[in-house]
Amino acid sequence: MSISASKNYDLAVIGGGVVGLWCAYLGAKAGLKIALFEANTIASGASGGLLGALMPHMPTQWYEKKQFQFEALIDLEPFAQQLEAESGIDCGYARVGRILPLSLPEHEIEAKQKCDAAAIQWARPNRNYEMRTVKKPTHPNWPHEDVMPHGATIDNFSARINPRGVTSALLRCISDKVDILENSPVELQADKSLKMPDGGHIIARDIIVTAGLNSFDLLQPFVPSLSGRPIKGQAAMLDTKLDPQLPVVHQAGVYLIVHNDGRTAVGSTSEREFEDGHTTDHLLEEVIEKARRICPLVGNAPVVERWASLRMQPYGRDPLVGPVPEHEGLHICTGGFKITFGIAHRMAAAVLAPIIGNPALEMPPSFQVENRVNHIFPRT
Numbered sequence: 496m497s498i499s500a501s502k503n504y505d506l507a508v509i510g511g512g513v514v515g516l517w518c519a520y521l522g523a524k525a526g527l528k529i530a531l532f533e534a535n536t537i538a539s540g541a542s543g544g545l546l547g548a549l550m551p552h553m554p555t556q557w558y559e560k561k562q563f564q565f566e567a568l569i570d571l572e573p574f575a576q577q578l579e580a581e582s583g584i585d586c587g588y589a590r591v592g593r594i595l596p597l598s599l600p601e602h603e604i605e606a607k608q609k610c611d612a613a614a615i616q617w618a619r620p621n622r623n624y625e626m627r628t629v630k631k632p633t634h635p636n637w638p639h640e641d642v643m644p645h646g647a648t649i650d651n652f653s654a655r656i657n658p659r660g661v662t663s664a665l666l667r668c669i670s671d672k673v674d675i676l677e678n679s680p681v682e683l684q685a686d687k688s689l690k691m692p693d694g695g696h697i698i699a700r701d702i703i704v705t706a707g708l709n710s711f712d713l714l715q716p717f718v719p720s721l722s723g724r725p726i727k728g729q730a731a732m733l734d735t736k737l738d739p740q741l742p743v744v745h746q747a748g749v750y751l752i753v754h755n756d757g758r759t760a761v762g763s764t765s766e767r768e769f770e771d772g773h774t775t776d777h778l779l780e781e782v783i784e785k786a787r788r789i790c791p792l793v794g795n796a797p798v799v800e801r802w803a804s805l806r807m808q809p810y811g812r813d814p815l816v817g818p819v820p821e822h823e824g825l826h827i828c829t830g831g832f833k834i835t836f837g838i839a840h841r842m843a844a845a846v847l848a849p850i851i852g853n854p855a856l857e858m859p860p861s862f863q864v865e866n867r868v869n870h871i872f873p874r875t
């Protein structure tokens with residue numbers, strides 16, 4: 496879509512990943528006139544992946560951050576249903592649960608504590624979310640008995656979503672309501688106008704910076720103390736034909752997630768040092784081999800896709816959500832790292848609240864921009 500260089504908006508969203516898409520979707524629902532700027536194509540960054548694990552934090556040592564994620568994981572389910580109904584696109588959401596194998600004797604004691612804590616922290620009226628221990632796999636070779644010598648915990652709260660499904664659904668829902676400008680890497684000027692690659696300027700009353708890795712560069716003139724670092728991740732899709740209701744398996748950093756089409760996503764590496772953030776290599780092959788050993792049910796299914804991208808981990812680890820202090824109209828919403836797909840809709844609702852005049856959503860202190868600008872890092 497082309498727009499005139501002088502066009503004014505209520506809201507400019509910088510970044511078309513899953514977080515920016517949720518911001519545009521919820522902002523448009525609130526009646527805002529929105530432009531969404533994406534440097535490349537929509538969901539071509541970290542959000543264009545394969546896995547989509549929706550994994551709750553452990554229920555022990557509960558505090559605000561875990562509560563925020565818990566509530567987000569609860570209401571993502573109806574949000575996904577609504578998106579599917581509006582867009583006609585399958586988001587690939589299912590609350591399939593998760594198996595965590597226990598490899599050491601001491602894990603059994605911790606597992607019991609987690610199960611007890613889940614009974615308290617995950618309690619909901621009319622829903623029985625629980626974590627329990629099992630001695631044997633609930634499905635043969637998912638995982639292999641040998642990887643769970645001390646049993647496993649299994650829960651019925653964890654879920655999965657198809658990253659490409661949910662971003663496609665969001666895109667379709669906003670496409671006739673939001674000006675979407677792809678191949679438009681914008682620069683944030685000192686006067687808070689947005690400079691387009693062709694030299695044109697866009698004015699918006701409010702701006703949300705949700706540009707993944709680039710968020711901090713864009714905000715450098717305003718809040719130089721905020722920073723983050725890229726962590727490379729690699730994942731693959733195996734051409735299995737498995738039951739899509741199989742639970743997510745997570746063992747020693749390796750995930751196996753069966754999606755609605757019966758294919759199995761496996762991942763991920765976590766690399767702090769790398770030469771190229773977007774190519775796959777032997778580290779992914781090691782993950783795939785581990786995944787085959789953990790869950791022999793995938794057999795020798797061929798790899799149909801290999802994928803790599805950079806997740807952004809902010810300094811202070813947690814997401815940053817809210818207004819930038821002393822810079823009216825400027826907001827940040829970024830940095831969910833490995834859990835973004837489960838919380839992006841809540842991050843978006845929280846950053847939008849003051850923009851659309853809604854009551855503020857309670858935010859964990861560690862997410863609040865002011866704390867991070869002032870180098871206060873509450874428990875993360």
Ligand SMILES: Cc1cc2nc3c(=O)[nH]c(=O)nc-3n(C[C@H](O)[C@H](O)[C@H](O)COP(=O)(O)OP(=O)(O)OC[C@H]3O[C@@H](n4cnc5c(N)ncnc54)[C@H](O)[C@@H]3O)c2cc1C
Nearest residue numbers: 510512513514534540541542548681707709728834835836
């Ligand atoms: C291998 C791997 C596995 C993962 N697995 C999971 C998982 O199982 N579950 C989970 O929840 N999360 C997972 N994640 C993390 C998740 O994918 C990311 O945290 C999430 O996609 C980040 O979304 P985002 O919108 O913040 O960033 P991005 O998707 O990176 O979007 C930011 C966008 O901003 C654009 N941009 C940058 N600069 C500008 C500019 N100047 N102007 C306009 N646009 C700009 C970029 O092009 C990009 O498209 C995984 C990540 C990886 C790499």
